[in-house]
Amino acid sequence: MTTKIAPWIFTASCPSIIGTVDVVTRYMAESGHYVDEIHSFDDRESGRFFIRVEFLPKKEGFSASVFDQEFSARAKDFNMEWALTEPNHRPRVAIMVSKYDHCLNDLLYRFRTGQLNIDVTVIISNHPDLEELAKWHRIPYYHLPITAETKLEQEAQVKSLIEQYDTELVVLARYMQVLSPDMCEYLDGRAINIHHSLLPGFKGARPYHQAWEKGVKMVGATAHYVNNDLDEGPIISQGIQVVNHAHYVEDLVAKGQDIERVTLFNAVKCHIEKRVFLNGKRTVVFGG
Structure with a gap:
């Protein structure tokens, strides 16, 4: 079995004008970089172009600084915003959770087995219940209780921990608190939330009980970026499963x-x- 060599990742977006694909691929070819995977999308509604490239330098002595200098000169004519990510970059991730442990357990398992190329550096919770799980994984766990009166103080503590652990991404793995507008702005573009998405939309307490009472025929979930519109941030991923009259509340929950x-x-x-691009209130997501 051949092991795939970890590639460099190039991502960019710019206004939709002629030559956007060419400026990227021509530079890759002229610089001796083998394009292993490429995705692009031109959004005619927003007038924005998006591209993601995985490439392998074929010449010895590849230098990210030289790439930056050379490509910046070409990108300038396209008003292109771009980034280069080195092979096997492991983002530092903070997980926030309340009492439900299913998403936290799954993320920690995938982190431990290498399915997610991340470093989980800290777990933050408004309850003490999952501290033993964090200890087993040797990950620092902070119990920060919250009330309506202490919300701003608690969020200030959360921000301090995010900075302390040099966090690149925050994952709300069933963190059952509504973030303040200030916190949403602070985490803009770097926090992912998960919530149930049932048809019709059942908000508030006991959503699966509400769904069962209405006799739903489908259950699902939505992962999205956090913003100040409760559970309405730009969507990254969704999942569904068909159910029927024989599924009781506990079945829907499971x-x-x-x-x-x-x-x-x-x-x-x-x-x-680096497969997700924010595009106004929407996202562009390139598959793997």
Whole structure:
């Protein structure tokens, strides 16, 4: 079995004008970089172009600084915003959770087995219940209780921990608190949330009980970036599963939690692999 060599990842976006693909691929070819994977999309509604390239330098002595200098000169004519990610970059991730442990357990398992190329550096919770799980994984766990009166103080502590652990991504793995507008702005573009998405939309307490009472025929979950519109941030990944009259509340809960786990994993994986681009209130997500 051949092991794939970890590639460099190039991502960029710019206004939709002629030559956007060419400026990237021509530079790759002229610089001796083998393009292993490429995705692009031109959004005619927003007038934005998006591209993601995985490449392998074929010449010895590849230098990211030289790449930066040379490509910047070409990108300038396209008003292109771009980034270069080195092979096997492991983003530093903070996980926030309340009492439900299914998403946290799944993320920690995938982190431990290498399915997610991340470093989980800290777990933050408003309850003490999952501290033993964190200890077993040798990950620092902070119990930060929260009330309506202490919300701003608690969020200030969370921000301090995010900075302390040099966090690149925050994952809300069933963190059952509404973030303040200030916190949402602070985490803009670097925090992913998971929630149930049932048809019709059942908000508030006991959503699966509400769904069972209405006789739903489908359960699902949505992973999205956090913003100030509750559970309405730009969507990264969704999952669904068909159910029927023979599924009771406990069945819906079990199936829903399974979908939440997989959907959150897919969203985190796409984010850390630089496959997600924010496009206004929407996202462009290139598959792997």
